[in-house]
Amino acid sequence: MGGSMTTTSSVIRVLFLFAMTIVLFSDSSGFAQNTNLLKKYDGLRGAEREQKLIEGAKKEGKVVIYSFTAVDQLKPLLDEFQKKYPFITPEHYRANATGVFNKFATEARAGQTLADVIDISAGETHTLGQMGLIDPYVSPSREGIPKDFTDEKGLWTAHYQFVIALGFNTQHIKPPEAPKSYEELLNPKWKGRFSLDPADQDLFGALLLHWGKEKALSYFRNLAKLDPRMVSGHTQQANLIGAGEIQMAPWLYGYRPLQLKDEGAPVETVLFEPVLSNPAYLLLTKNSSHPHAAALLIDWALAPDGGMKFFAEKFGRTPTRTGLKERFPKLRVDRYLVVKPEIVGPNFKEFTSLYNEIFGIGK
Structure with a gap:
């Protein structure tokens, strides 16, 4: 059957992920120790916490997101975010999940952290976590999101599926x-x-x-x-x-x-x-240059009256939390079999080999 080009790109993707993981683990001296400035706000809630983040975000002035979400949906989402926080200029890079991963990992290897927030799929989420390029961030907006769409350490949270x-x-x-x-x-x-x-x-x-x-x-x-x-x-x-x-x-x-x-x-x-x-996961990057603005973006994207609501109503993306008005309620069920980072990431090479062999991809 067809699909040889896709198979080649899949193999390159697996090899790149593997090679980058080895290189980054073998030489982590290029990365500064991140003190995670956001931890000092852990005890704050509601308006008090938001105000502290706003004060920091005003000094930062912008937030950069690398995303695999379609640009005709990502751009309106960021425009909506800027309406709420007009002092933050959102900048974005859009590619498929592999492209987002490759750009961010390559920049990180060069000692650059240009992205503050990553929006990406499960396999890449796992690998970025293994590479130590994600900071834990337990957003208050995670409350009410089922556990299938979050991890205990706060490394990732799915905002739509x-x-x-x-x-x-x-x-x-x-x-x-x-x-x-x-x-x-x-x-x-x-x-x-x-x-x-x-x-x-x-x-x-x-x-x-x-x-x-x-x-x-x-x-x-x-x-x-x-x-x-x-x-x-x-x-x-x-x-x-x-x-x-x-x-x-x-x-x-x-x-x-x-x-x-x-x-x-x-x-x-x-x-x-x-x-x-198959969810879309939001991640806070390690050594983010705009951590306060990044926190506001993640909080808003996960909030029931923020990005989730916007995506569900305008574009029909199924939110990971329940109780929202959805354009396509037919897609809402009580339980999903979720493609999770810890499932796909460690097994991706085996899954690829079996899938390609069974369906004759690349032959």
Whole structure:
């Protein structure tokens, strides 16, 4: 099957992460000891704490975020933040998760910490933590966010999640006929009628650990016999389904086919159990140049009346906290199988090898 370019980039990504980890651990002299200025505010709450952060942020004047969130959503989010804190100028660098990681890690190796906040996926979150490039930050706004989306040390907190859904074109597949479970997807009638992303090793790995290796490998080997078409990019897959060029895909970011449906496309969705969640994680960088402004940004992004509310209502991103008005409530379930940094990070090389072998990626 196709996907050799994606496979090559995945291998490069694994090797780069491994090499950078070794280099940084073997020579950490280039990094100053971070006293974490924010710790002195740990006992403060509410308006008193915010005022102290504001005083510091006014002196800093800006905050820099490196983000994998789509720029047409990231920029309005930062504009909204600046409305609340007009004395802070938000600056951003946007790339995919690998690009964000590579830029930040390379700068860190050169002794530069230009980013204050990182917005990135699970695997890169784990690696940055292992490299010692993240500072713990237990934001008061974490309160009310389920434990599946936070870590105990405060190194990361997820602010929204990509809820994984099957999307299908209703002109090719009538809703009553669509598969309602992973097991139904194995029906031979779906052979050659669906797509997968060649870079979904994290979703594959989450199910492998959840189901157990024997069951998962048997399932995915049977799925591979149905000749899925490999298409890079969840948005691209959704768009092709909307256009009728692909009939269905089981691992879409659910908000996108629902957006297309709102726009009139013949698209519908189904959630398979367990419902996978692939979150976006916010991190405070070690040696941040603008720690007070960074803290305000993270606090606001996690707050129920801040960034989470904005993303949920305007763009349909599913927040990690409950109780908010959501554009796509269909994606809200009681429990998700969350792709966590501590799951994906240590096992990414194995997940990639198995996924590529099963689906013939790179051959």
